[in-house]
Amino acid sequence: MTATLETPADPSDLYLARGDECEGFALRPAFTGDVLQVGSQIFQLVQHPCAMRRGSELVERQVASEVERSPTPKDWARGNYKRAFLPNMEGQELAARFDLLEILTLDQIEGAQRIAILSQYGVNLLMQRWVYHNARVIVPTGTFNDALAGPYEEADLVGDLMMDLVESGATRADSSKAIEGWLSENDHERRRRLETPQFRSTVRRDMSHLGDQWLSDQGLR
Amino acid sequence: MRTSDLEGTGGIRVFERLAPETGVTVQARRADDLYRQATILHSEVAEHRRDLGVAELEDATIAHAKTDVTTLLADLRSLGISWRQIASAVRVSVPAIQKWRRGEGVSPANHVALAKLRGLIDLLSARSIDDPVSWLEMPVGLDVKLSRLDLLSAQRTDLVLELAGDEYSTVSLEPLLDRFDPDWRSKYRDDAFETFRDAEGIVGIRPRA
Numbered sequence: 001m002t003a004t005l006e007t008p009a010d011p012s013d014l015y016l017a018r019g020d021e022c023e024g025f026a027l028r029p030a031f032t033g034d035v036l037q038v039g040s041q042i043f044q045l046v047q048h049p050c051a052m053r054r055g056s057e058l059v060e061r062q063v064a065s066e067v068e069r070s071p072t073p074k075d076w077a078r079g080n081y082k083r084a085f086l087p088n089m090e091g092q093e094l095a096a097r098f099d100l101l102e103i104l105t106l107d108q109i110e111g112a113q114r115i116a117i118l119s120q121y122g123v124n125l126l127m128q129r130w131v132y133h134n135a136r137v138i139v140p141t142g143t144f145n146d147a148l149a150g151p152y153e154e155a156d157l158v159g160d161l162m163m164d165l166v167e168s169g170a171t172r173a174d175s176s177k178a179i180e181g182w183l184s185e186n187d188h189e190r191r192r193r194l195e196t197p198q199f200r201s202t203v204r205r206d207m208s209h210l211g212d213q214w215l216s217d218q219g220l221r
Numbered sequence: 222m223r224t225s226d227l228e229g230t231g232g233i234r235v236f237e238r239l240a241p242e243t244g245v246t247v248q249a250r251r252a253d254d255l256y257r258q259a260t261i262l263h264s265e266v267a268e269h270r271r272d273l274g275v276a277e278l279e280d281a282t283i284a285h286a287k288t289d290v291t292t293l294l295a296d297l298r299s300l301g302i303s304w305r306q307i308a309s310a311v312r313v314s315v316p317a318i319q320k321w322r323r324g325e326g327v328s329p330a331n332h333v334a335l336a337k338l339r340g341l342i343d344l345l346s347a348r349s350i351d352d353p354v355s356w357l358e359m360p361v362g363l364d365v366k367l368s369r370l371d372l373l374s375a376q377r378t379d380l381v382l383e384l385a386g387d388e389y390s391t392v393s394l395e396p397l398l399d400r401f402d403p404d405w406r407s408k409y410r411d412d413a414f415e416t417f418r419d420a421e422g423i424v425g426i427r428p429r430a
Contacts, residue, residue, distance in 0.1 A: 003413070012314075016305075021316040050423045120305070139414055139426055142366035146416045147424045156303060188422070195424055197368065201301030201354035208299065 003138050006125060007076040011087035014122035019090045022114045027166060028159030030058060030109055031152070033118030033126045035067060035086065035096075038108050042067040042115070044084065044096035045104075046130050049151035056180050062104045070095035076129075084129045089116060096126075098133040120145065120152050150195030154183065157194075157204060161211050169220045178214050182207075267383075274344070274382035281340025282333060290327045293335045294318065300342060301354040309374040310338050341378065348385045357381075362394045367401075367409045377401055 008014055017025050032052065034045045043064035045052065052058055065084070072087040072095070073080060086094040104112075118126060124141035127148065132138055158179055165175035183191045190206070193199035215221035285293065297307055308315045311334040321327050327335075345353035357370045361384065372380045380397055398405045412429065419425045 017314075017316055021314070024316055024319045140366075140411045142409060143411045143414045143416065143426055145366065147426050150424065153303070156305060160304065192422075197358040197360065198355055200303075200358055201352060204303060205299065205301040 003140075005077040005081075005128060005132060005138060006141055007074070008121070008125065011072070014087070014118060014125065016117040016119045016122070018116045022117055025114075025117055025159055027162035027172070028117065029155050030062075030114075031117070031123070031155045032148075033123045034114055035089070035094075035116035036064070036104075036109065036112035037115050038104065038112045042094070043102055043104060043112075044086070044126075045109075046084070046096065046098070046101075046126065048127065049148060049155070056184070058106055058109070060106055062106075062109060064102050064104045065096035065098055066100035066102060067094050067096050068100075069093065081129070081133055084126050086116065098130065120149065123148060123152060149197075150191070153194045153200055153203075154191060157207050158183075161207055164211050165215065168215050170215070170218060174218075178210075179207075182210055271379060271383060274385075275379065277344055278337065278340055278378065278382065281343050282337040285336035285339040285343075286333055288336070288339075290321050290332055290335060291324060293332075293339055294322055297335070297339060297342075301352075302338075302342075302357075306358075306370055307335070307338065310370065311335055312374070312376075337378075338373075341373070341381070344382070345385050350385060356385075361398070364411075365394075365398070365405070365409050366411065367398070367405065372401060375401070 030045065030052070032045055032047060032049050036043050036045070044067050045062055046065050047063050052062060067086065069092060070083060070085065072085045072093045076085065080095075082099045083095040083097060086096065121141065124144040127144045128139060128141050161179055162172070162175050165178070166172055190203050193203050212221065288296070294307070298304070304315050304318050308318050311318075311331060313331060321331075342353045345356060350356045357373065358368055361367050361369060361372070369381050369384060372378075380401055383397060398409075402408065414426050415429045416424050417427055
């Protein structure tokens with residue numbers, strides 16, 4: 001694979017949601033790459049998904065990069081290695097500054113407004129640049145994809161199921177506990193299965209049935 | 222080799238098999254001829270199979286296009302495909318899928334694209350693929366970071382159909398990938414790093430041995 005830092009073919013490939021679109025993912029767990037408005041400042045969470053958590057709970061302090069206006073270069077491989085670009089962010093060209101780090105508390109994260117959620121490719125590209133900034137090692141985004149696909153799938157599924165359960169009348173706390181319990185059963189077997197392409201669809205189907213069964217058990221369906 | 226040299230050794234019978242009525246050279250030429258005919262036949266059958274696959278998919282698409290979008294989406298979801306994968310295959314954003322789930326407007330072209338995806342899953346099942354969604358998510362080959370779903374997202378349903386039902390592995394992967402992207406070897410393989418599970422059970426990345 002080409003050993004250079006990658007440039008996205010289309011800026012929109014970087015995002016799962018931007019601006020108002022993020023409201024549709026309100027119950028998606030905080031994840032690597034999330035862009036947060038904290039008061040008057042904007043930050044991007046930059047740690048590996050597993051470094052962000054102890055088990056399924058977010059650790060109390062999260063490393064985040066300050067985000068500021070910054071033009072997006074044509075070739076992301078040539079310089080600007082202290083930045084992770086966020087092009088076309090609601091009409092603005094932004095970038096996260098790896099040299100301007102902040103530690104955010106859980107209260108700050110929970111109180112923040114999420115203004116962008118990265119796609120799987122966006123997370124892979126962020127990780128590529130973050131690792132290069134910190135260790136001057138280039139790892140292809142495809143390899144990051146293999147490593148991070150499991151946690152990204154989990155965030156997707158948890159977010160979707162949380163939304164379904166809460167919209168059906170369940171509390172966030174009860175929904176979260178039920179989903180976490182299910183994913184952790186048998187020494188996190190389902191969580192591990194999400195890491196393997198062969199088994200992801202099975203876990204998704206099972207999770208869908210879990211939602212229906214749980215709501216029925218709670219008398220909510 | 223003279224027959225007298227082999228007398229009494231049983232070699233005469235071997236020699237006779239090596240030198241039947243038509244001779245080795247003639248048999249070799251006949252084999253060459255059969256190989257050429259088989260190659261041409263294989264190529265013609267492969268092309269015919271591709272055309273029929275496309276026609277079959279068109280029929281399945283038309284059938285599923287009669288179903289409303291909300292039901293199609295719920296159906297796809299029940300098969301284990303994620304919203305992201307549906308969005309990627311149909312070339313829209315996930316927020317767009319969310320709007321469609323709420324009953325907001327879908328263009329006819331996007332409705333057909335969803336029906337085509339649903340139809341493809343039917344076809345894959347018909348070609349004895351037990352779990353079509355799982356099959357689509359898996360890499361096309363060992364150490365190639367490209368899944369059949371990626372081929373679908375790149376609008377190469379033709380290549381996905383070619384790979385489907387290939388239980389005898391007659392489809393040669395490298396020429397197929399060359400048709401997808403001549404630079405696939407540099408873009409979709411990593412000869413330097415590999416993933417592994419560390420002592421804490423987390424998937425990590427390390428240099429290849």
